[in-house]
Amino acid sequence: MQRSSKFLLKVGAGIGYFILVVAAVVSLLPLHWVFATALQLHDEVISHVPPLVPRVALEYIPKVLSGDGEGASQLLYDSLENLRILFTRTDMVRWFLNSLIVSTSATVTILFLDSLAAYAFAKKQFPGRDLLFWIMISTMMIPGHVTLVPMFRIIAVLGLRDNLLGVILPDIAMVFGVFLLRQFMRTIPTELLDAAKIDGASEFGIYSRVMLPLAKPGIATLGILTFNATWNSFLWPLIVLNKSQVMTLQVGLKTLLDRNLVDYGMQMSGAAVAAFPVIIVFLFFQGYFVKGLTLGSLKG
Amino acid sequence: MKPRFLLVTTICVALLLALSTTVLGGAWKGTITIWDCPRWRDANDNQYHWMERKIAEFESSHPGVKIEMIKVPWAELAEKLNIAIAARDWPDMAPIDISGGTVKLDHIDQGVLEPIDPFFPKDELADFFPAALEGYTYKGKIWGVPQAMTVHALLLNLDIFKERGVEPPENGRWTWDEFVEKMKKLTFDRDGDGKIDVYGFSTYVLKGYHEIFPMLFMDGATWFDEARNWNLNTPEAVSALKKIAALKFEHKVTPQTMGTADVGGTFQAFANPEQRTVAVEPWASWAIATCLTSPKYKMNFMVAEYPIGKRGKPITISGTGGFVVFKQKDKGKLETLMEFVKSITTTADQLEFAKNYGTFPARKSAQEADPFADTPQMAFAAKMMEYTISVPRHKEFMQIDDRLQAELQLVFNGEKTPEQALEDAHRAIKRYLK
Amino acid sequence: MGLQKILQDIARHKWDYLFVLPKFAVFVAFIGVPVAWSVFISFQEFGVFQTRWVGLDNFRVAFEDDLFLIALKNTVWYALIVMPANVLIALVLASLIFPLSRKAQTFFRAAFYLPTVTSAVVIAMAWKYIYQPDVGLLNAFLRMLGASGRNWLGQSSTAMWSVIMMSILTPPGVGIIMYLAAMGSIPNEIYEAATVDGASGFQKWWRITVPLLKPTTLYLVVLGTIGSFQVFSQIMIMTRGGPGHATKVLVYLIYETAFRDMEFGLAGAYSLMLFAIIMVFAFIQFKYLNVNLEYY
Incomplete structure (x- = not known):
């Protein structure tokens, strides 16, 4: 009895592992495919039996080892052709910089404004506090597209079309951060703040020198989630940005699809360049992503 | 006293100068x-x-x-x-x-x-x-x-015609039946694996593009009749659409992607030296220039009219x-x-x-x-300008086109009959026809 | 008297208000005003230089034209399949990951979350290429098995299913992580008691884990519904609503109506109705998945 259940447990664990591995392969295949295609040679891209691993990955090191240094570097040169075309024939560098500007400035501003507001909402008593908070939070349920048209009119009136500010400003208005930081700050003992007050710290001083350092993990989490979300945002920048020179990466990527002569090698190179930074950020700060999700949930 | 006077004078002179350059000088x-x-x-x-x-x-x-x-x-x-x-x-x-x-x-x-x-x-x-x-x-x-x-015309890959021993249409003119016969001969299995890999004809159906429309008009219908009534729900439109759909479903002379592919893919299938698997495709005249001059897509081709249907004479769109x-x-x-x-x-x-x-x-x-x-292909297309019609002047043409093409796509998807699609299209655009 | 008291209150709490003010101002300008304005817009007809009040005309057109109903049908289909599939997959995968070692947990969590941090545009571009009829991976795979390929996104019979498959096969990273966190907070004693009672592993999972995860499930169901009702990027990149109207979903319809046809009023009416529908769904879900929150 005991033994058979142990056996069953082992079989169960084996099956479970198998399912997980298959699911992980399915999960990562499209991304792998983006990067693989970006490095494929032209004849590999258009072949009817696409190679799962680009030739350069298979043959580069053997070529070097067998002393065919010239052949190896030629292969490497050829497989970077897609990226070279991408960077020389499109505004990829501009798009990348624009995305960086949008994401960085939106993130920094959001962190500052949201932490200020969240601090007041979490730790202060003032008339109208709950009302203001709930007005803001209730709009979290309203899907963004509802406001697409009026938002566009506002941006147009302000003359912010084809301007990165037109993308950044609506991002800054998002209330998720206030909610998330308030949840986090509520867990910080009020006594610490009171102690600083007794020591004669100013109101802003309490915020900047006591609250901010204590709330660092929450702020880091929000920062990373915000950076990720703004980097990936698509619909709104698509509407606001017309000129190629001001486009963000995601919008620029779409223009690669609209060309008459389809070039998958170049498209996937673009996708790879767009995906690369977020993947790096994620791998380095994985813990913060996890924390952000669990903090932002309804319980708490 | 004096310095002030000087100052005022300088300002006046400066203003006058500025004025004269903008107003009198005229150049904006x-x-x-x-x-x-x-x-x-x-x-x-x-x-x-x-x-x-x-x-x-x-x-x-x-x-x-x-x-x-x-x-x-x-x-x-x-x-x-x-x-x-x-x-x-x-x-x-x-x-x-x-x-x-x-x-x-x-x-x-x-x-x-x-x-x-x-x-x-x-x-x-x-x-x-x-x-x-x-x-x-x-x-x-x-x-x-x-x-x-610009004008729409058929581009014929003469290498495929030669490969199959098919005569291209004389003077670029052919009837629908002749066209279908030739398309059948041009559809074949090139590499001998038992599967068809070269096709007679292909095109796409996409809003804003009208390559297929001269065919739709071959039996006499156009978008609107002379009294500005919607004309694409008439028997002439239905019979033409049936004939086009038959190319795909009955005669099977088109690739499976006909009517559902995108512009780039369709052009590659015709002109990319690595593919060239379609003998005839309709294109706007820019494609003629591309196939004549582009180092990558240069090919041996001729330009022909759209086949003649019950209308009795050729028609195309410019x-x-x-x-x-x-x-x-x-x-x-x-x-x-x-x-x-x-x-x-x-x-x-x-x-x-x-x-x-x-x-x-x-x-x-x-x-x-x-x-x-020096370019007989362009010269031929230029002559086609004699029997063209243009896209109708209508306030809501963009939406009308969108709704119509959506229904046409369903025909080539094998999902709707030509009658049904044209009827549904008419219903969908009624709002814009008012 | 009243005013004086309010002013006094404000003066006394001026720092508190100052802290909240910047965020609130941006919020009002870019969320508050647009939300209020969006209601007005749906009763107007837009012109370049002047707008006209048209009453309920936009709503009438929305119902007379079958586009709205088609898009609604497509969206509901998408949501009804993708949302439950995602929640279920998240639950299963999280349950499989949870007993693993810390290292294995971290690995799988990363593997499943990576596609979520990558933008929908990139993922959709990758899948569009995978579905491509001539050089796509899927057809190459099918040809290897001796089957013949299809034009997945070009046929209206398969286009929507292809988009749905993509959404299902892109793992629900958020769900997995939230389930894992929730599982970690279930007290061990509950399981120990069950073991003493002779419950099998599956019984413990079904009788204890799943019910206790209900708040997380509810959260994911509501979030997933809202999210899948707003599907857009995938459609924009892969099919643009076609072929025919096979993949026309509501947000894409709104985009097209507003920013191609310039019928802002009609688009506004669509938006409001979509909002109402989402609210109805969320309400039903709260009601039927009525959760006993005492445990938390």
């Missing part, structure tokens, strides 16, 4: 924003080189004027322009064809465009073909400067391309702008377009220079 200074779309490629694969050169020329002859070009892919032009108009933040000039619905006639009514008549005296207009001017005429005024006409100027507040700027538009629509420019871009000149003087002496 400032920035002009224009949109342009990709044209033919130069050696560096740059598709905007023509406009860049024209801008440089204009700027050097007009000191103080700066022209900024925004590059817009053709596929995004309509959407982007509509957004810009809604934001009241339009460019000063754009390459718009007012009959295609890219800019709505409604917008012209609302005063978004500038008429060009005041800047083009009669004798200057006399150099343009009436058909080209007609393309920009609305409510008695001309709303753009025509640069070029369009007029050119430039429109948007509403200006500053008169000086408007004048400079018109000067610029004139400078990019000269006889020489139209000749250059004709030779490189696969279009037909809108100016008689350019046509008289015989741009197609």
